[in-house]
Amino acid sequence: MTQAFRLIASTGIHKGDRDYQQDQVILLPHPRVNGCVLGVVADGMGGRSGGRKASDQVMMTSRQLFDSYAPDTDDGATLLRHIVQESHIVIRLTAISAEQEPHSTIAAFLINPRGDCHWVHAGDSRIYHFQDGRLLHRTADHSYVQALVDRGELTEAEANDHPHANILIGCLGAESDPPVAAHHIPQLRPGDVLLACSDGVWHYFTPAELASVLDSLSPREATEFLIDKARTRARGGGDNLSLVVVKIEAPKEEKRPPMFAQQPQFSLSN
Template identity: 75%
Template sequence: MATSTKGYRITASTGIHKGDREYQQDQIELLSHPRVNGCMLGVVADGMGGRSGGRKASDQVMMTARQLFERYSPDHDDPPSVLKQILMEAHLVIKLTAISSEQEPHSTLAAFLINPNGECYWIHAGDSRIYHYHSNKLVKRTMDHSYVQTLVDRGELTEEEANVHPQSNILMGCLGAEEDPPGDIHFIEELRPGDTLLACSDGVWHYFSPAELGSVLSSLSPREATEFLIEKARSRAHGGGDNLSLVIVKVEPLGG
């Protein structure tokens, strides 16, 4: 996907792979606004809970995101409110699904909304991540709502130790749980040429350092980077890999 606006162009790509799991419970979307050029929404949802429970949960996230983004007006609506609405409505629908089924469906959420003027807002819950790079340098990333992240925050684990910790899959916040999900919002005043956004599930980020991701994202096109990261994560998983999903959006100078 490519779109140009305000002196730069945006190129983008999505990728999804089942990994070594029997079922695909991740879901991704990269939506262009139906009426407003240069406005887009990227969403990653990593579903959990039984064979079909996780897929039902991530389906609900995508359905909610599509419906609310379709109604979104960049001129009149408040982006953080819309992102929080996606989070809470999907959370409630997932909880209702749980009542009518045997499974316990849950899902993560990582979503970013880009306005035509280059403003970007993101929200996340769980351990799906969003990274913002400028060239190959990490500007900011989301912090996981997970047990090991709380240990890192307290200085009891390093990032590297957290990655291989036996309880690294325990989430402290997600959609569909008893408690309302955390919804951390971040604001980027203006995306500029050289900026890249990566949203991905833990099946991807688990296998790369921030420096490796920066190097790949800055040197390859979104399509090439998507294929490379999936292939490399698959080989590093040695047959034990999770579902993988990612959305890459790259801001490039016109004529670049």
């Protein structure tokens, strides 16, 4: 029997020290099924117009495909894979008339009413799964420096400060098909926290710092804190920032069915 739970969530976005915003983030409750949620972060690349067009296409495709998703009969992993593939195709078509070739990362997770979770990513936007203040799993970046880490040539700390840390080897809109790196959590439980974010956020925190913040603060408080602290640590050179936080809590009443309780979206601007 599936355990009942409630979801408390928040999103945040800030243009950082850039002249324009290329990140996009959404957190969508299913239009017909209570307890089903889709979270997506997209970090656009390719100049002012190109990068924003790419991340906008990811958001549009995600909304359209999620709207037709039937949690009781459809496969969540298939939905996320289709979001990646369809977004990639649309971005490639956009590139035909774009002044600068558009690309985007994607980090997307789907929570089903029965409590299982699927996620998928391409590029260096990340998803973290924390449980009771400790990291259980995170995505591995599709980047040049992550490949060096995987080969044992760099540590995680060295990779974070590497001069080529922003070079991707897989994303949406590139000439080659994007990687579709998937993960499945069979059952979420109270104490679990999901964080999806662009590199403008995670670049400035260790996993232990993220775990501590998310464990001790509400999603909205954590969103505010992480954006503010990343801005401070960037010292005037920060990238766009976007994140979505979902915390799993026990229901206030034992017989209460699974529900999605979204806090208001939090947005900072200069």
